[in-house]
Amino acid sequence: METTKLANRTLFVLAVIVTGAVAGAFVWALLFAMNLGITFIWSNLGSRFGIYFPLAACLVGGLVIGLFTKRFGPYPEDLNEVMAKVKRDGRYDYDKLGSLSVAALLPLFFGGSVGPEAGLTGAVAGICTWVGDRMKRFGADFQKLTEVGTMAALSAIFTAPLFGFAAPLYGNGDGDGDDREGKGGSTITLPKNGKIVVYFCAIAGALGAFMGLGALFGGGLSLPRFTDIHVGATELAWLVPLALIGALGGWLFCVFDGLFEKAASKMGDRPVVKALIAGLVLASVGILLPFTMFAGETQAEQLGEVWTTMGAAALLATGFAKVAVTPLCIRFGWRGGHFFPVIFSGIAIGYGMAALTGADPVFCLCACTAALVGGVMRQPLMAVLLLFLCFPVKGVVVMFLAAALGAAVPLPKAFRPAERKRAAAAGSEHGSGEDPGNDGGKPAGN
Template identity: 80%
Template sequence: METAKLGNRLLFVASVVLTGAVAGAFVWLLLFVMNAGITFLWNVLPAHFGPLFPLLACIVGGLVIGLYAKKFGPYPEDLNEVMAKVKKEGRYDYDKLGVMSVAALLPLFFGGSIGPEAGLTGAIAGICTWVGDRMKRFGADFKQLTSVGTMAALSAIFTAPLFGFAAPLVDEGGKDGDTITLPKSSKIVVYLCAIAGALGAFMLLGKLFGGGMSLPHFSAITVGTLELAWLLPLALVGAAGGWLYCVFDGLLAKASGKIGDRPVVKAVIAGAVLALCGIVLPFTMFAGEVQTEELGEVWTTMSALVLIATGLVKVFLTPLCIRFGWRGGHFFPVIFAGISIGYGMAMLTGADPVFCLCACTAALVGGVMRQPLMTVLLLFLCFPLKGVVVMLIAAAIGSAIPLPKAFRKTGHPTGKNETPEKIEGSETA
């Protein structure tokens, strides 16, 4: 009996590592396909269509996205919806994995100002549920593979193990949504095994074949008297960006609801607005990870006004895309928005650029997520450990700025972006 129990435990741990590896490999695969599609669409075709290519591409993209949503429904689901289902039901339906994957890729191909995390997490949760259903005869523990795989996927997507570990553990009943309830030590080991498998597979495939998705890491930061004097103003500027994101999100959700069940119309409108903004401010398009690296090379040649305007327009375009059918995540875009604003403020103040990026980005992301601790765990993917105090203070300021009552968010480990009542029109197949 004991031998059989030990065997099941070993099999479970092996399955957890394998589940993490599958999650990491699937994340890598979809990002590889995404990068290939973007390269073809935006590096090869523009030479044949001239400077107005973004307008053509985004309008056509809106038409394709809208028609796809009209036929198959509003996929992928928001990251928060996926995590809520996994937490409540312990599983996620996998009968439309192909539909979800294509729906996740389409807005990214056409330059949408969104991140890939929503579609990737839903697909991973579905795959892990499928595996768990087929292995549950070995014990009840195998039902946990869905939550384990979701955690591993988040770690791989953001290359941020602490964020992937903590996000599913946040106690939503806490006052500020930042209370992390640790599981038993045995489960911690299981989660860490899954994360190790995911990051190992993700990084190995990236090393062998390229691809992946990650923001540049800023390693050097100076914290002097000048920087400390500017900390509060920088945090307030970033917090204003986070406040605007939440307000734009609420207003655009209402506008989407007014238009109603017209997925094609909404997606084309979003595509046209996205393209026009992209023609004037090119860095406002796409998820933001590649654009962050490019911006780091050229920001000194740009004016502070253009840098700040780029961040603020990004703050508008991301909820526009999400609410008008270009469905995806908001993490990468809002991080890019904070970085762009931070560069602009560095130019205006003369303070250390990385310090400005830390303060502005943490305040902006904190204003969107409303959870300082989770904000800092996420931002470790691009900012140094030395900036942790700066990020904590700025994120706390950003999350403390009160929102208009109609646009207040509910606490969620990943920052839930929904107003209290359901205001967005439903889209059916």
């Protein structure tokens, strides 16, 4: 009996490492495809046209995205929705992985101000569920592969192991989701020490595959990594004002997100019209402020090279414009994640404040970005763990204080996440009873 149990445990750990590696490899593959598509459209084709190419590209993109949504449904789901389903059900449906992957790439190809994390996480969660379903005869623990693989995918996408480790536990009432039952009624029995080992193995497998493939073939995400930060009297004097500016960005993001969500709801099932509107606005803003387009990871590197040649007004306008454009894209059909665009917005605002104040640029970036991300996530610790992917550990105190201030700024009641969830739940109860964010792939209306 003990021999069988040990064999199953060993097989499970090996499966976890392989699952993590598969998750990392899949993330790399989709990001590699994303880079190929962006290069073809914006470098090969875009170089042959003038400054108004974004208008043509974004309108074509809006048409393609709208028609795709009309045919296959509103995919991909938001990262929070994916994580909620994984935590609630212990699984994620994998019958539409192809549609999910294409839907994740389309907004990125056409310059959408969204990140890839939502579509990537949903696709990886589906793959891991498929693997777990075929290995569950070896024990109930194999149904844990969906959560483990999702966490590994987050670690690979953000190259932030601590964020990937904490994300699956985030939001549970007791901080530990292992005591809940999956869809099949099987309770996960991994002890806490064993869970830590399992998560470590998954992260190692994901990062190993992701970074190994990136080293061999290129690709991946390239947010800049800032290593030097100076904290002197000038910087400390500007800490609160910098954090307040960043917090304003986070507050505006939440308000814009709520307003655009309501506007999209009032427009009804018109995916083509909504996607075209988003494309038109995205292109118009992008022609005036080019850095507002795309997810923001490459643009952050480019901005770091040229920010000293730009005025503070242009930098601040870029950051705050992206705060508005990203939720517009997401709510009007250019679905994707918001983490990378939000981080870029904070970086742009931070550079603008550095130009205005003369304070250390990296200090300004840490304070503004942490406050903005904290204001969006409403969880300072999670914001800091996420920002370790680009900011130095030496800035942890600055980031935590700024993120705490950003999260503390109150939102209007109608725009608070809990209130919006209750409103959505009430709306679905009075409607068809289906999840308004996912119609199961049924074609939308005209």
